[in-house]
Amino acid sequence: MPMPKNQIRVIDLNFETSIPEEAIHARVKEIGEQINNDLADKNPIFLGILNGAFMFASDLFKQITIPCQITFLKLASYEGTKTTGTVKQLIGINQELKDRTVVVLEDIVDTGITLDTIVRQLSGYQPKEILVATLLHKPEATKREVKLDYVGFEIPNEFVLGYGLDYDGYGRNLPEIYTLIKD
Ligand code: IMP
Ligand code: MG
Numbered sequence: 001m002p003m004p005k006n007q008i009r010v011i012d013l014n015f016e017t018s019i020p021e022e023a024i025h026a027r028v029k030e031i032g033e034q035i036n037n038d039l040a041d042k043n044p045i046f047l048g049i050l051n052g053a054f055m056f057a058s059d060l061f062k063q064i065t066i067p068c069q070i071t072f073l074k075l076a077s078y079e080g081t082k083t084t085g086t087v088k089q090l091i092g093i094n095q096e097l098k099d100r101t102v103v104v105l106e107d108i109v110d111t112g113i114t115l116d117t118i119v120r121q122l123s124g125y126q127p128k129e130i131l132v133a134t135l136l137h138k139p140e141a142t143k144r145e146v147k148l149d150y151v152g153f154e155i156p157n158e159f160v161l162g163y164g165l166d167y168d169g170y171g172r173n174l175p176e177i178y179t180l181i182k183d
Contacts, residue, residue: 008178010171015161015178019153024135024163024176025059027152031133032063034150035103039066042101044131046070049118050092051172052107055164056135056152060105071095075114088114090121097125103149107164108136112144119146136160136177155179 003009006017035044046064048057050072061070073092102122109115115132122130133150140157161167162174171178 007181008174010161010167013167014181014183015171016181017176018155018160018179019163019177021175024152028056028059028135029063031150031152032060035060035064035133036066039068039101039103039131042066044068044101044103045095045097046103046105047122048072048105049107049114050074052164052166053105053135055172056107057105060133069095073118075118088117090118093125097122097127099126099128102127102130104130104132106132106134108138108160109134109146109148110138110141112142112146115146116144135163136165153177158182 003014008015046057046061046068048054048070051074054072057070057072071092073090075088076091077086077088104115104118104122106115115134119130119132131149132147134148135152137148137151137154138157139154159167159180160177161171162176162178164172165177166172
């Protein structure tokens with residue numbers, strides 16, 4: 001049987017459209033306008049978190065009309081000592097962040113553990129302030145509370161992909177957000 005038009009298969013799982021492309025773009029535009037108003041005189045530096053946030057960062061950045069900069073960071077995991085388990089370290093920071101208004105751009109905040117790690121490590125660079133813009137947020141999944149300044153969409157605690165988000169590396173190219181179909 002052919003798949004319905006709004007469904008796709010990625011590797012071994014089926015997904016259906018949950019946030020269409022036009023809705024994403026409209027919301028990204030709104031967030032851009034808010035940031036233009038809020039940070040007009042702050043010369044912000046945006047920090048896109050790779051890989052997932054590349055598409056959101058690119059679309060949002062095009063909406064920014066105030067003086068600003070952008071750079072991209074990655075969280076690298078490596079095995080720590082037996083007591084600490086996996087350690088995650090931010091790599092790619094070669095800009096001066098001291099006394100800057102930093103806007104972290106994330107694809108999704110799920111448990112909040114990743115973002116908490118990022119914000120803690122960024123604090124060490126003594127920025128003036130750290131703001132967070134995330135396209136998606138799963139409030140029901142929260143394990144660590146992190147202040148979110150701009151949220152695109154609050155979504156249920158279900159696995160999603162597309163628009164930069166992946167399933168095992170695939171699906172990032174999809175222009176809309178898809179949700180896993182549970183069977
Ligand atoms: P957290 O540390 O649990 O908040 O998870 C953050 C990271 O997990 C995100 O930056 C994503 O890379 C990944 N992630 C969390 N939920 C999803 C999802 O539903 N689809 C794809 N990736 C996800
Ligand atoms: Mg991510």
